[in-house]
Amino acid sequence: MMRGGPMGRGYLTEEEKANRPKVTGPLLKRIFAYLLPYWKQMILILAAIACSALLNLYPSILTGRIIDEGLIARNMGRLIRLILLSLAVTLGANLIGVGQNYLNTWIAQHITFDMRNKMYAHLQRMSQRFFTSNNQGDIITRMTSDIDGVQRVISSTFTSILSNVITLTAALATMYSRNWVLATLGVLIIPLFIIPTRRAGKTRWDLTRESQECNDEINGILNETLSVSGQSLVKLFGKEEYEYQRYKAANSRMIKLNIRESLAGRWFFMIMGTFSSIGPMLLYLVGGILMMQYNQALTVGDITVMVALLSRLYGPVNSLLNIQVEWIRSMAMFTRIFDYFDLPVEIDNAPDAVTPARTDGSVVFSHVDFSYEPERQILFDVSFELKAGKSVAIVGPSGSGKSTIINLIPRLYDSQAGQITFGNVDVKKLDLGFLRKIVGIVSQETYLFNGTIRDNLLYAKPDATEEELIAACKKANIYDFIEKQETGLDTMVGNRGLKLSGGEKQRLSIARVLLKNPALLIFDEATSALDSISEAKIQDAIEPIIQERTSILIAHRLSTILAADEILVVKDGRIVERGVHADLVKLGGVYTELYETQFKKALEAVETAAG
Numbered sequence: 001m002m003r004g005g006p007m008g009r010g011y012l013t014e015e016e017k018a019n020r021p022k023v024t025g026p027l028l029k030r031i032f033a034y035l036l037p038y039w040k041q042m043i044l045i046l047a048a049i050a051c052s053a054l055l056n057l058y059p060s061i062l063t064g065r066i067i068d069e070g071l072i073a074r075n076m077g078r079l080i081r082l083i084l085l086s087l088a089v090t091l092g093a094n095l096i097g098v099g100q101n102y103l104n105t106w107i108a109q110h111i112t113f114d115m116r117n118k119m120y121a122h123l124q125r126m127s128q129r130f131f132t133s134n135n136q137g138d139i140i141t142r143m144t145s146d147i148d149g150v151q152r153v154i155s156s157t158f159t160s161i162l163s164n165v166i167t168l169t170a171a172l173a174t175m176y177s178r179n180w181v182l183a184t185l186g187v188l189i190i191p192l193f194i195i196p197t198r199r200a201g202k203t204r205w206d207l208t209r210e211s212q213e214c215n216d217e218i219n220g221i222l223n224e225t226l227s228v229s230g231q232s233l234v235k236l237f238g239k240e241e242y243e244y245q246r247y248k249a250a251n252s253r254m255i256k257l258n259i260r261e262s263l264a265g266r267w268f269f270m271i272m273g274t275f276s277s278i279g280p281m282l283l284y285l286v287g288g289i290l291m292m293q294y295n296q297a298l299t300v301g302d303i304t305v306m307v308a309l310l311s312r313l314y315g316p317v318n319s320l321l322n323i324q325v326e327w328i329r330s331m332a333m334f335t336r337i338f339d340y341f342d343l344p345v346e347i348d349n350a351p352d353a354v355t356p357a358r359t360d361g362s363v364v365f366s367h368v369d370f371s372y373e374p375e376r377q378i379l380f381d382v383s384f385e386l387k388a389g390k391s392v393a394i395v396g397p398s399g400s401g402k403s404t405i406i407n408l409i410p411r412l413y414d415s416q417a418g419q420i421t422f423g424n425v426d427v428k429k430l431d432l433g434f435l436r437k438i439v440g441i442v443s444q445e446t447y448l449f450n451g452t453i454r455d456n457l458l459y460a461k462p463d464a465t466e467e468e469l470i471a472a473c474k475k476a477n478i479y480d481f482i483e484k485q486e487t488g489l490d491t492m493v494g495n496r497g498l499k500l501s502g503g504e505k506q507r508l509s510i511a512r513v514l515l516k517n518p519a520l521l522i523f524d525e526a527t528s529a530l531d532s533i534s535e536a537k538i539q540d541a542i543e544p545i546i547q548e549r550t551s552i553l554i555a556h557r558l559s560t561i562l563a564a565d566e567i568l569v570v571k572d573g574r575i576v577e578r579g580v581h582a583d584l585v586k587l588g589g590v591y592t593e594l595y596e597t598q599f600k601k602a603l604e605a606v607e608t609a610a611g
C-alpha cells in the first residue's frame with residue numbers, strides 16, 4: 001500500500017491538521033539555538049547547496065550552445081569541448097553533492113546527538129510522578145522517533161527548501177534573460193501541470209487511507225470470527241449468515257475502493273504525461289513563431305534551453321508546495337520535544353542544599369500530609385520519630401499508605417505539608433545526591449539489570465572488592481546460592497533478573513543495599529509470592545541487619561515485626577496505633593485484627609515449613 005509513500009506524505013492527516021503547532025518567534029529561536037553551534041558547517045553547506053544547484057542547471061544552458069555553436073555552426077572542435085565541459089560540470093555538481101550530503105548528515109547527527117543527551121539527562125531528573133503518570137511508550141517514542149524526525153528535518157527539509165529555491169530562481173532568471181515572452185509562457189504553464197498532479201495525488205491519498213481502514217475492518221472480522229472461541233460463539237448463536245453478510249459488505253467496499261484508487265492513478269499518469277509533453281510543444285510553437293514571424297534574436301539553441309529549463313521548474317515548484325506540509329510536521333515534532341524539555345523538574349536540589357559530613361540516619365516525620373493527585377489525599381498528619389540505631393515496623397492493610405510514607409524519605413515525592421527530617425536536617429534542604437546515597441531501599445519489586453550478579457552488585461558500589469561482595473552476599477543469605485552456580489558471581493541474572501527466583505532476587509537486592517552501606521535501611525517486605533523456606537532465608541538475613549542499623553520495615557510477617565523496636569499501625573493514611581506487639585495485640589483494634597488475619601497465619605506457615 002501507499003502509506004508513507006512519496007505521494008501520501010504530501011498531505012496532512014486530520015489529526016495533524018487539528019494539532020497544527022503554533023509557529024512563534026520563540027519556537028524558531030529555540031530551534032535556531034540548536035543549529036547555532038554548527039554555523040561554520042552550515043555556511044559550508046549553504047555554499048555547497050548553491051554551487052550544486054547552479055552547476056546542475058548549467059548543462060541545460062550548455063545544450064543551447066551545443067546546438068548553436070556546435071551543431072548548427074558545424075564546428076566539431078567546439079562541439080566536443082562543449083560536451084566535455086557539460087560532462088565535467090555534471091561531475092562537479094555530483095561531487096559537491098556527495099560532500100554536501102556528508103556535511104548534512106554530520107550536522108543532523110550532531111544536533112540530534114546533543115538533543116538526545118539533553119533529553120535523557122532531563123528525563124533522569126524527572127520525578128517519580130512523571131514516570132508513574134506517563135506512558136513508557138510515549139517517553140521512548142519522544143526519545144527515539146521524534147528526535148529521529150528532527151534529524152530528517154534538518155538533513156532533508158532545510159536542504160530541500162534551499163536547493164529548490166536556488167534552482168527555481170536561477171532557472172527563472174536564466175529564462176527571463178533569454179526571452180521574456182517564452183519565460184512568461186513557461187511560468188504560466190506551471191500551474192497547468194502542478195494543479196492536476198496535486199489533485200490526483202490528494203484523491204489517491206484519501207482513497208488509500210479509506211481502503212486501509214476498510215482493510216483493518218476486514219482483518220478485524222476475520223480475527224474475531226475465525227478464531228476458535230469466535231467460531232464457537234458464531235456457531236452457538238447461529239450467526240453464520242450475519243457474519244457472512246458483514247464480511248461480504250466490507251469486502252465489496254474494499255473492491256470498489258481499490259478500483260477507484262487504480263483509476264485515480266491512471267488519470268494521474270495520463271495528466272502528468274500529457275502536460276509534460278504539452279509544455280515543451282507550446283514553447284517550441286511560440287518560440288518558432290517568434291523566431292520565424294517576428295525575426296526576434298532567438299536561436300534554436302535558445303529555444304532548446306527554454307524547454308530544458310522548463311522541465312527543471314516542475315520539480316522545485318512541486319516540492320516547495322509540499323514543503324508546507326513537511327514544515328508543519330517538523331514544527332509539530334520540535335514542539336513535542338520542547339514540551340518535554342519544558343516540564344519542570346519537580347524535585348530538585350535546594351539552592352542552599354547541604355551535604356553533612358556525617359549523619360546518624362534518624363528520621364522524624366512531623367504532621368506530614370501528602371497526596372499524589374490534588375483531589376485525593378493519601379497521608380494525613382503522619383508523625384513519628386525513629387532514633388538513630390533503632391528500627392520501626394510499619395504495618396497496615398493493603399493500600400493504607402505504607403509505601404507512600406517511605407517514598408517521602410528519599411524524596412521520590414515531596415510532602416505537601418509538615419516536615420520530614422533526616423539526621424535532624426529537613427530532607428528538602430539536604431543535597432539530593434547525598435540523601436539518596438545514604439538511604440537504602442529494598443523494595444518489594446526487585447529490579448535487576450540484565451547482566452551478571454556481580455554487575456548488579458557493583459551498581460551500588462563500583463569499587464567494591466571481591467571480599468566486600470562476598471561479605472555482603474553472605475550477610476544477605478544469598479552466598480550459598482551463588483557458590484552453587486558454576487560461574488559464581490559471574491552468573492547471568494537474565495532479563496530483569498528473571499532467571500532468579502523471587503526470593504533469590506530479593507536477597508540479592510539486600511546484598512546490593514548492604515554494599516551501599518546506608519545510614520538508613522528501608523525494607524519493603526514482599527507481601528506474598530514467596531514460599532516459606534525462601535521467606536525464612538530472607539528473615540534470617542534481615543533480622544541481624546535490623547539490629548545493627550537504623551531501619552524502617554514495611555512488615556507483613558510477625559517475625560519481622562517483632563524484630564523492630566516500635567510498631568506503627570497505618571490505616572487510611574493515618575497512624576492509628578503505635579507501640580510494641582505485646583501491648584498492641586491486646587488493644588483489640590486494627591493491629592489485633594491484622595494479627596488474627598495475617599501475621600498468625602504466616603507465622604504458622606513458617607513454623608510448619610521449619611518443623
Ligand code: ATP
Nearest residue numbers: 132372373378396397398399400401402403404405
Ligand atoms: P500495599 O501494602 O498493598 O503495598 P501500601 O500501604 O504500601 O499498600 P501505598 O502504595 O502507599 O499503600 O498506596 C496508598 C494509596 O495511594 C493507594 O490507595 C494507592 O492507590 C495510592 N497510590 C499509590 N501510588 C500512587 C501513585 N503513583 N499515584 C496515585 N496514587 C497512588
